[in-house]
Amino acid sequence: MKISKLSIAVVFLSTPFTFVYGQQAKNDTVQKEKNIEGVVIQASGNKKTETAILGEQKKAIIQKQAISAAEITRKGISNVEQGLTKVTGITAVEGRGLFVRGLEERYNTLLINGLASPSNNPFQKIIALKQFPTDVVGKLNIYKTFNSNLYADFAGATFDIETLTMDKTFTKVEFGFGYNTQTTFKNFKVNPHAYTAAGYLGLNSRDRQLPSQVKGYVPTNYNFTQNESVNSFKDGWNADNIKALPNTSIGFTTAQNFRISDSGKLGLLLSLNQGSKYEMLEGDKNQFISLQTEGKMNNDLHRKEYTYELESSALLGLGYKDRGLDVALNAIFLQNSSNMISDFVGYKDQKVQDAGRRFFRVDQMDLSKFADIQLLASQKIGDRHVIKAGGSWVSNNFQQPDRKISEGFLTGVPNQVEMTFGGNNLIRQYLDVNGKDYLSGFAEYSVSLGEKGDRISYPWQVAVGYNGFFDRRSNSYRFIASNIDNVQLRTVVVDIDNPQQTYNDYIMRGAFHFKEETNENDYRSNLYQFINAGYINLNYKPDDSWDILIGGRVENNLNITRYKEQSDKEYNNLQRNQYFILPSFSLKKALNSKSNIRLAASKTITRPILIEYMPITYINPDNENIIGNINLKNSENYNLDLKYEVFPTNRELFAVNLFAKRIDHAIERSYTASGNSNGVAITFFNAKKAVLAGAELEGILDLSRISESMSNWSLGANATLMYSNVERSAEELEQEKPANFSGNLKDRQLQGAAPWTANADLKYEFKNAKNLPHTLSLIYNVSGSKIFTVGTSGLDHIYERPFHQLDFVYNAQLTINWNLKLGVQNILNSTYKLEQGEEGYIPLDVRTNIHTDYRRGTTFNFSAGYTF
Numbered sequence: 001m002k003i004s005k006l007s008i009a010v011v012f013l014s015t016p017f018t019f020v021y022g023q024q025a026k027n028d029t030v031q032k033e034k035n036i037e038g039v040v041i042q043a044s045g046n047k048k049t050e051t052a053i054l055g056e057q058k059k060a061i062i063q064k065q066a067i068s069a070a071e072i073t074r075k076g077i078s079n080v081e082q083g084l085t086k087v088t089g090i091t092a093v094e095g096r097g098l099f100v101r102g103l104e105e106r107y108n109t110l111l112i113n114g115l116a117s118p119s120n121n122p123f124q125k126i127i128a129l130k131q132f133p134t135d136v137v138g139k140l141n142i143y144k145t146f147n148s149n150l151y152a153d154f155a156g157a158t159f160d161i162e163t164l165t166m167d168k169t170f171t172k173v174e175f176g177f178g179y180n181t182q183t184t185f186k187n188f189k190v191n192p193h194a195y196t197a198a199g200y201l202g203l204n205s206r207d208r209q210l211p212s213q214v215k216g217y218v219p220t221n222y223n224f225t226q227n228e229s230v231n232s233f234k235d236g237w238n239a240d241n242i243k244a245l246p247n248t249s250i251g252f253t254t255a256q257n258f259r260i261s262d263s264g265k266l267g268l269l270l271s272l273n274q275g276s277k278y279e280m281l282e283g284d285k286n287q288f289i290s291l292q293t294e295g296k297m298n299n300d301l302h303r304k305e306y307t308y309e310l311e312s313s314a315l316l317g318l319g320y321k322d323r324g325l326d327v328a329l330n331a332i333f334l335q336n337s338s339n340m341i342s343d344f345v346g347y348k349d350q351k352v353q354d355a356g357r358r359f360f361r362v363d364q365m366d367l368s369k370f371a372d373i374q375l376l377a378s379q380k381i382g383d384r385h386v387i388k389a390g391g392s393w394v395s396n397n398f399q400q401p402d403r404k405i406s407e408g409f410l411t412g413v414p415n416q417v418e419m420t421f422g423g424n425n426l427i428r429q430y431l432d433v434n435g436k437d438y439l440s441g442f443a444e445y446s447v448s449l450g451e452k453g454d455r456i457s458y459p460w461q462v463a464v465g466y467n468g469f470f471d472r473r474s475n476s477y478r479f480i481a482s483n484i485d486n487v488q489l490r491t492v493v494v495d496i497d498n499p500q501q502t503y504n505d506y507i508m509r510g511a512f513h514f515k516e517e518t519n520e521n522d523y524r525s526n527l528y529q530f531i532n533a534g535y536i537n538l539n540y541k542p543d544d545s546w547d548i549l550i551g552g553r554v555e556n557n558l559n560i561t562r563y564k565e566q567s568d569k570e571y572n573n574l575q576r577n578q579y580f581i582l583p584s585f586s587l588k589k590a591l592n593s594k595s596n597i598r599l600a601a602s603k604t605i606t607r608p609i610l611i612e613y614m615p616i617t618y619i620n621p622d623n624e625n626i627i628g629n630i631n632l633k634n635s636e637n638y639n640l641d642l643k644y645e646v647f648p649t650n651r652e653l654f655a656v657n658l659f660a661k662r663i664d665h666a667i668e669r670s671y672t673a674s675g676n677s678n679g680v681a682i683t684f685f686n687a688k689k690a691v692l693a694g695a696e697l698e699g700i701l702d703l704s705r706i707s708e709s710m711s712n713w714s715l716g717a718n719a720t721l722m723y724s725n726v727e728r729s730a731e732e733l734e735q736e737k738p739a740n741f742s743g744n745l746k747d748r749q750l751q752g753a754a755p756w757t758a759n760a761d762l763k764y765e766f767k768n769a770k771n772l773p774h775t776l777s778l779i780y781n782v783s784g785s786k787i788f789t790v791g792t793s794g795l796d797h798i799y800e801r802p803f804h805q806l807d808f809v810y811n812a813q814l815t816i817n818w819n820l821k822l823g824v825q826n827i828l829n830s831t832y833k834l835e836q837g838e839e840g841y842i843p844l845d846v847r848t849n850i851h852t853d854y855r856r857g858t859t860f861n862f863s864a865g866y867t868f
Contacts, residue, residue, distance in 0.1 A: 054700070058647055061539065061547045061588050063145040063598055063657070090142070090157070090757075098129070099783070100144070100156030103692075104752040106609045106667060107156035107635075113330075113376065113390075114160065116151060116440040116469045120334075120368040120396035122433045122610040127370060127396075128336065132161065144659075145641050146602035148535040148551030148584050149444070149465060154604040155637040155663060171254040174865035176821075178247035181829070182857025183280045188244035189306045189497070191363055193235055194339035195242065200276065202310055202337035205367045207234035208401035210430050210478065219478065219518035229507045229514045233428070235402050236500040239341055239363070244278035249863065264322035270315070277309040283854035285344065287624055288836045288846065289680055290793035292739040295836075295844040298679065299622050300355065301346035303854075308339045324380035334370040345410065348622055349679065359417050360407040360621050361496065367399045384448040384458070394438035403429040405621045406496075417496040421512040422484035426503075428514075429619065430478045433610070435471065442467035461539040468532040475525045477616060483515040525563040525615045529607075532556045544590070551584040557605070561630055563615035574630055580605055595646040606635035608667050612684040623679025627672065633686050636664040649702060651714070657696040666690040666726065668751040670735060671792035682789065688729045690750045694722030717760040724750040738794025738841050746839075748797070751790050757783040772813040779807045788834050788851075795844075796837030798851050804830045817868060823861040831855050 057065060090100050098105055110117045110126040119127050141160040143150060150158050178184075193204040209215065211232035214222050224232060251273040258266045282304045289298035312335045320327045342362045347354035376390035405427045408419040419425060444465030448458035484490050489511035494502045507513060533555035540548045561574040584602040591597060611618070614628035638661065645655035665686040672683045696718065703713035725747055728736065736745055749755070759781040766774055782804045791797040806827040812820045834851040838844055 054647060054653055055650060057653075058596065058645070061549045061586050062143055062147050063586070063600055063641060063643055065142045065144070067140040067142075098159075099752060099754065100142075103156040103750075104667075104669075105156075106612070107154075107606050109151050109153045109158045111151075111158060111160040112372075113162065113374070114442060115374060115376075115390055115392045116467070117372070117392075118394055118396055118435060118438045118469075118471055119610065120370045120435070121366075121398050122473075122475075122614060125609045126159070127334075128368075129159075132334075145586060145600035146582075146584050146604050146639060147549065147586065148537055148553035148582065149463065149467070151467065151531070152533065152553060152555045152580060152582050152605050153607050154602075155606050155635065155639070155661065169256050170867055172252070172865055172867045174249075174251045174253075174863060176247075176249040176861060176863030178249075178277075178859050178861045180244075180247070180279070180857045180859045182855065183244045183278050184246050185243050186280060188242050188278060188280060188308075189239045189341045189343075190242060190308050191235070191339050191341065191365070192238055192240045194308055194337075194365070195240055199337075199339070200274075200310060202312060202335050202367060204235075204339075205337070205365060205399060205401050208365060210401075211480075214478075214480075214516050219516055219520045219523055222516045223483070224480075224514040226507055226510070226513060229512075230504045233402070233514075235404075237363070237404060237406060237426075237503060238500045239361075239497045241497060244280065245276075247275070247277045247859075247861075249273070249275040261322070264320065267317075267319040269317050269319075271313070273311075273313045275311045277307075277311075279307045279309070279856070281305045281307075281854040281856065283831075284848065284850045284852060285622065286848070286851055287348070287622060287680060288795060288844075288849075288851070289350070290738065290795045290842065292793060292842070294842050295795050295840065295846065296350060297846045297848075298350055299346065299348040300352075300847060301344045301348065301622065303342060303344050305340060305342040305854075310337045310339075311335070312337075325377070326379075327377045328374070330372070330374040330376075332370070332372040332374075334368075336366075336368045338366040340364045340366070344622065354409070357409045358407075359410050359496070360405065362621060363404040365399075365401060365403070367397075367401065369395075369397045371395045386446045387444070389441075389443040391439070391441040394435070394440070396435045396438065398431075398433040400429065400431040403431070405429070406499075407621065408494075408496075411493060415495055415497060416493055417499075418491060418493050419499070420491050421482045421506070422490060424481055426482035428480040430476070430480075431618075432476045434474045434476075436474075438469065438471050440467075440469040455541075456544055457541060459541050461537075463537045463539075464535070466532075466534050468530075470531075471527075471529040473527040473610065475527070475614060475616065476523060477618075478516065478518040478523055479619075480514050480516050480518075482512045484512050486511050519566050521564040521568050522566050522615070525561065527562075527610070527614070528558075528560040530556070530558040546590075547586075547588040549584075549586040553580075553582040553584070555580045555582060555605075557607075557634065561613070561615065563630070565615075578634070580636075594648060595644070598641070598643040598645070600639070600641040602639045604637045604639060606637060606663070606667065608632050608634075608684065612667065617681075625679065625681040627681050627683040629684045632667065632684055633665045635666055635686075638662045638664075651700070651702050653698065653700045655696070655698045657698075659692075659694055659696070661690075661692045663690045663692070663750075664688075666750060668726070668732070668790055669788070670732065670751070670790040672735060680792070685732050685735070685790075686729055687732060687750075688727040690724060690726045692722060692724045692750065692753065694720060696720045712765050714763045714765075715760070716763070717758070719756065719758045720754075721756050722753060723755070724753040726750050732790070735792050736790065736794075741794065741841060745841075748790075749787060751787045751797075754783040754786040757781070770815075772815070774812045775810070777809045777811075779805075779809070781805050791837065791840055794840050794842035796840035799835050799837055801833040801835060803832050804828050817866055819865045819867070821861070821863045823859075825859040825861065826856055827858055829855055829858050 090098055098108060100108060105125045108126060117127060119125055121128060139162040141162055143158040146154045193199055193207050198204050213228060213232060253271040255269040260266050285301045285303040286297060287299035288295055314333045317330045344360050347358045372392055372394045374392040378388035380386050407425045408417040411418055442465065444463055446461060446463035449460035450458050452458055489506060489509060492502060492506060533553055535551060535553040537549060537551040557578045559576045562571045564571055582603050587599045589597050611626060611628060613630055613632040615630050616628045618626040640660045641657060643655060643657040647653055666689065668685055668687055670683060670685050671680050698718040700716045703710040703715060761777055761779040764776045768774060782802050785799050785801050787797045788800040789798040808824045808827060810822045814820055831853050833853045836849040836851055838849060
């Protein structure tokens with residue numbers, strides 16, 4: 001039976017396309033039903049069970065792994081990022097996205113149903129995947145080897161989110177609560193405007209925009225009058241003290257199908273979701289500095305950070321299917337609003353005399369919006385020809401509006417701070433990264449040649465196609481600070497949670513006013529990126545045991561950066577126009593019905609993250625600023641993989657994958673001298689080259705092999721072992737050496753590359769008296785120490801230490817309609833820790849070598865869904 005297909009979830013819609021070479025499944029018949037949180041679903045084109053996923057992995061020519069809908073459910077995976085961390089060699093790194101084989105997020109690419117997707121955050125290469133709920137995700141595909149129909153920005157992996165297809169009319173309501181041992185019902189600070197009905201929808205950003213006196217105008221060092229200084233800023237300096245409530249989530253999804261002709265069906269699906277989360281972190285946030293002959297603490301700070309995060313999504317989609325024609329129109333909207341208050345106590349800039357007294361607060365809002373409209377179509381002509389095409393328009397925006405920084409000294413009286421006006425002690429920052437027009441598209445024609453005979457498929461398949469995108473970003477970064485008018489009134493003691501009225505009184509008494517201090521030349525920049533590529537693939541199957549895929553891709557990368565420096569009157573235009581010829585080769589030999597050997601080789605490139613090459617100096621109050629490197633080059637990557645895999649049963653897998661990479665111009669996070677002589681700054685350099693070699697080991701074992709009494713148990717485990725070595729560039733050599741150093745620097749690993757990772761999960765499944773499934777899973781993952789930031793001026797590197805994550809999930813189908821899920825996340829409550837290494841070229845004279853540490857607490861989640 002044929003089915004109509006349409007899917008939409010919190011963030012994505014399904015596409016009905018058949019992507020060649022394993023990107024999507026190859027038929028559209030109704031398959032076995034599975035449950036995702038109470039929603040009965042059916043996969044179109046592939047089964048979404050874990051067994052079916054293993055079968056697809058076994059047959060595909062491209063080396064790929066996947067997380068099925070069934071696995072998403074049983075492991076309690078609530079978002080795409082959590083799901084991907086269950087895959088061999090993939091780890092989530094705090095605030096920096098996903099690492100694959102120890103490679104930074106910059107080496108990864110995201111597709112949604114085969115269409116390129118931009119990041120809506122300049123600090124991340126791909127959109128934060130934790131924003132993508134998995135309620136109706138059919139499958140998460142992970143490609144670790146390259147093929148020419150994938151985008152060339154590939155060294156770690158390409159993630160392809162294949163959204164769920166449904167053939168059943170349903171309506172689902174779901175709600176959830178979460179309790180965190182460290183945060184829930186504890187004292188919590190929040191911006192007053194964030195903790196409102198408007199704030200719950202992320203609309204409090206309207207009160208944090210630039211004042212009308214300067215908005216839309218080139219900066220002119222505008223001086224706000226007394227009245228303007230009091231009344232023009234709608235968001236103030238106060239903070240509310242509350243008790244943190246439980247985390248919440250609520251969702252509504254409805255799907256309807258309509259038959260509009262004998263063979264044609266139309267589907268409609270609407271999904272609305274909203275969630276809130278409270279999180280409190282506490283620990284060290286220090287900084288180290290080289291004095292050339294020894295290393296000292298530049299900052300010695302204790303931080304408390306309160307984050308009130310809100311996520312919203314809405315999807316509306318239409319899907320039409322009629323014989324060989326599939327069409328989908330998807331509209332996606334995502335919004336993430338993080339309201340943070342961070343309090344720092346200690347000293348900075350080596351001013352030890354301020355120890356325990358220096359105080360500064362950051363009141364920050366990160367707002368990201370993502371709107372995506374997709375149109376996709378495919379047409380099958382006869383048994384041999386397929387034409388497919390798709391396009392999307394994306395508007396995305398990232399803001400840190402009215403990021404307020406206040407600095408003073410603790411008086412010893414609880415909550416009292418002595419403030420001095422001027423000297424950047426009251427400063428407002430406005431960062432806006434606007435990407436109004438991101439266009440993505442693809443088109444492909446494939447034809448099967450030769451005769452099948454009694455074989456499964458035609459011996460030859462040829463595909464030619466195009467894909468590409470255009471991305472335009474307009475960036476603005478502005479500052480407004482207090483300016484002293486009367487030195488006799490420059491100091492005041494305030495209640496730091498309620499200083500606004502005091503500030504207003506002092507402004508009206510003529511103590512100070514606000515003034516824009518943005519440089520008129522360098523506050524704005526524009527970035528343009530044009531990617532156009534043509535490719536051809538030849539897939540040859542001499543018999544059913546051999547599968548050979550040869551591909552070639554020609555890709556044009558045009559980048560234009562328009563910017564000014566402080567003294568410039570005219571814009572600089574930095575243009576790079578590069579052509580890359582990128583071959584790929586994949587071979588699979590089925591040794592027998594249960595085992596394969598695979599070989600893959602390719603050349604790819606890597607583009608930097610936006611913040612890494614933006615012409616910007618991003619200011620932080622602890623003087624650990626971020627400086628973009630406009631001269632950063634694309635990396636060029638040479639990839640080689642050899643894999644042996646065996647499938648003892650349709651539920652089991654054992655695999656060994658050997659891989660090697662050479663990355664020319666590898667991009668690394670490092671330190672450099674700060675524009676502020678008291679601090680250090682993070683920047684990014686190209687290494688000369690890096691080499692990596694490693695092995696991935698993976699196993700899924702049905703424990704009935706041990707005893708029939710364990711037939712309901714299964715164990716999955718995987719590990720990656722990796723060696724990496726960097727050949728430094730001239731800039732890196734200069735940066736890492738201490739003064740008057742004439743020796744050779746020690747060999748080191750690639751920044752961000754972990755020497756090992758490990759994931760495991762233990763599953764127990766049973767059915768109740770009503771034959772409804774119950775699953776209990778225990779899930780663990782960890783990765784080895786890796787360089788977080790390359791050392792400078794003789795100091796050792798900052799290392800990210802292993803973080804042990806252990807989760808438990810119980811998922812139960814209580815009735816045909818009710819589904820229940822209980823989860824315990826971060827059971828071990830390990831400490832996340834960054835440490836200054838102690839094996840540099842100069843001695844380290846410090847109180848502690850901890851750079852950053854904190855715990856997240858253990859979270860108990862409960863969710864229930866009702867489907868009718």
